[in-house]
Amino acid sequence: MKFRNPLLIVTDMERSKTFYQEVLALHVIMDFGANVTLTGGVCLQTKDSWKEFINAENDDIVFGGKDSEIYFEEDDFDQFIEKIKNIEDIQYVHPAIEHKWGQRVVRFYDPDKHIIEVGENMKVVCKRFLDSGMTVEEVAKRMDVPIKFVNVCNR
Template identity: 45%
Template sequence: MKFSTMLISRDLEQTKAFYAKLFKMRVISDFVENITLTGGLSFQTIDSWSTFIHKDAKEIKLGGNDVEIYAEVDDLDAFVKLVEQEQVKLVHPLQTHSWGQRGLRIYDPDMHIIEIAEPLSIVVKRFFKEGLSVEQISEKTLLSVKIVQRMLK
């Protein structure tokens, strides 16, 4: 079994522009009321979706803060600058989690939450440069010693 992710969009053109600008995603399939982007995300128009689930489109509520898309980016600081430049609505600004990973959450045009964080391999390497031992990094990040060692190679 293989899962895919499909989200609902009020405006597919706005959705395409947002994901292209921030994430460099391209449309790989366009069926007018449904698109698939590189990276595995698909979007369906709210009107089309309503017919599939046998609901009135007015009954479909977006922005419920109950689902998130997660992505990692190697240069998180550059991404944060892009978010600021584009005046993207934030769920919360850049923060450092207790395990040392930095990330932020934003809303897309339809109020879907997207978390963008640095890869854990970058966190591990940062901690190692700061002088933490493999065991200390393992304890801080909750990653196994074996995984930390692999990330440091």
């Protein structure tokens, strides 16, 4: 058995495709109208077709839960933050923060209130710490990762 794709239910396919293309630079791989596959394996499905698939009523499908997210990593986190500052209608779960292990992240909603997290690439975090003068051992401790991971990032 193989895991294939996450599937997000959307109310407006065109609006969602535009959001994922403009904000996250994903591209349409396959477009079947009610179902679209984007780069990275993210799939979008219209609410109406999904209701039919699972034999559900309108009220059975609820948006805006805070129980999951889809996660992306970005090498140039600062550039990404500047980019989304200029996009209207971005609703933040929270602005950019730095977690205790040093990774900077931002969380926001897509048009249907699915949580999107964009985090700084962990290898970039490691390099940032090494470039600041920290030793391999200090970086491993700060990030709570094995020294082997830090050494791989240092190559």
